Amino acid sequence: MKLASYMHRGRESYGVVADEAVVDLRSRLPRHHTLLDVLRAHALDEVKAAAEGVRPDLPLGEVELLPPVVLPEKILCVGVNYANRNAEYKDGSELPKHPSLFFRTPGSFVGHGQPIVRPSVSAQLDYEGEIVLVIGREGRHIPAGRALEHVVGYTLCNEGSVRDWLRHGKFNVTQGKNFDRSGSLGPWIVTADEIDLATPLHLTTKVNGEVRQDDTTANLIFSFADLIAYITTFTTLKPGDLIVTGTPTGAGARFDPPRWLAPGDVVEVAVPQIGVLSNAVVAET
Numbered sequence: 001m002k003l004a005s006y007m008h009r010g011r012e013s014y015g016v017v018a019d020e021a022v023v024d025l026r027s028r029l030p031r032h033h034t035l036l037d038v039l040r041a042h043a044l045d046e047v048k049a050a051a052e053g054v055r056p057d058l059p060l061g062e063v064e065l066l067p068p069v070v071l072p073e074k075i076l077c078v079g080v081n082y083a084n085r086n087a088e089y090k091d092g093s094e095l096p097k098h099p100s101l102f103f104r105t106p107g108s109f110v111g112h113g114q115p116i117v118r119p120s121v122s123a124q125l126d127y128e129g130e131i132v133l134v135i136g137r138e139g140r141h142i143p144a145g146r147a148l149e150h151v152v153g154y155t156l157c158n159e160g161s162v163r164d165w166l167r168h169g170k171f172n173v174t175q176g177k178n179f180d181r182s183g184s185l186g187p188w189i190v191t192a193d194e195i196d197l198a199t200p201l202h203l204t205t206k207v208n209g210e211v212r213q214d215d216t217t218a219n220l221i222f223s224f225a226d227l228i229a230y231i232t233t234f235t236t237l238k239p240g241d242l243i244v245t246g247t248p249t250g251a252g253a254r255f256d257p258p259r260w261l262a263p264g265d266v267v268e269v270a271v272p273q274i275g276v277l278s279n280a281v282v283a284e285t
Contacts, residue, residue, distance in 0.1 A: 001048065002275075003153065004188040005035050005070050005111075006063035012070070014038070016047065017188050021056030022063060028054075035189075036069055039136055039152060039239035044191070065111040067185035068155050069134060074241040075104045076231060077130075077159060077177065081246025082219050099222050099230055104159075104244070108178045112187035115282040116160055118261060119179045124163040125261045125281065128247035129205030129213050129269035132157045133224055134189050135241040140232050147228035148197070150237060153189040156269045156277040157244045158205075160184070160261075163253050184279045185242070195273050197224070203248060206268040207261070215248035222246075 002017040013026040014035040025032075028050040032038045038047055079100035110116060118125040136152025160183035165176035195201075197217075205213035217223075222230070227243055237243075252259040261267065261281045269277040 001044075001051070001191045001194070002188045003035055003047070003068065003191065004186075005066040005068055007066060008058060008063045012066070015057070016051040017060060018056065020060045022058045022060055023051040023054050024057040025050055034070060036072065036240045039069070039134075042136070042239070044136075044152070065113055065187055067106070067109050067111050068187075068189045069240045069242060071106050072240040072242050073238055074235070075106065075109075075244065076242070077102050077104055077244040078222070078227060078246040079173075081221050082215055082248045083221055084215070084219060084249050095221055099227060101231070102173055102177060104183070105178050107180050109157075109183050109185045110181050110279065111184065112277050112279070114184065114279060115181075116158065116184055116267070116279045117179070117181040117284050118263060118281055119162060119182065120284040122162045122164055123260055124253075124258070125182065126161045126163050126252045127205055127207060127212070127261060127267045128157075128159040128161060128251055129203055130157040130159050130244050130247050131201060131203060131217065131271060131274070132185065133228070133243040133245060135237045135243070136192075136239055138236060138238050140236040142228055142232045142237070144223075144225040144229040147225035148192070150228060151192050151224070152239070153191040154195055154274055155185060155189045156187070156271060156274055158184045158267050158269050158277060158279060159244055159247060161251075163258075163260075184277055186277050187275050190274050201271050201273060204270050205250065206270070207252075207259075208266055212252070212259075213248045213250035219248070220246065
């Protein structure tokens, strides 16, 4: 199933996407007000039963897609998780022994089709296409061999970064990773039963139709399962939590000269099994 959160005529809702249309589920499952409520209640069977054989309520083009999980408890992001990305730094370092992690706020993301905002204080807005794990089962100290049982589905991210703000402090990247509306999530969650991870997922990022990033999950340093096992050594993952799993080579900062995003640019992040996340860039007003 493809699960989406959206706005329609000023009302927030969620539903199942099929054939460019939406089956609205908030009206059919009134005890679950949001998709996050569904995940916390482990109610995907209710969703499937409510949507099966039902005539869609809305054309997809009539809704405003939101990040698939609105207001998750945690958004954990992984840095430098493709082997050739580590080499891209040209610092002679060996592959990392542990993942690099940071948090992002829900307000730093918009949904598919919504504008991402280049802040007024910087011209160095960059793109980073990534695959996102959506957690469906709570867990702590999860062994890698059981980790994927805790993933309910997958979505995409443009993990927009404001490069000159990543080192304002001595140790952290928090500021440059959390400008309001600087990145995007979506367009929807594809449930885990529809994706076979035995075949590497092929991730591309295009800017104005030009391929900038092109890689597969075969080149991950830390697999999806390894990330979950590591993260749950220090924190409990809960339904609706998101793990943004890292970006390949080809971000704008790595060109000479750098190729920053400008107002009017369109960024498309794609994985065939998941879909296309597309956003235009606007200047902050």
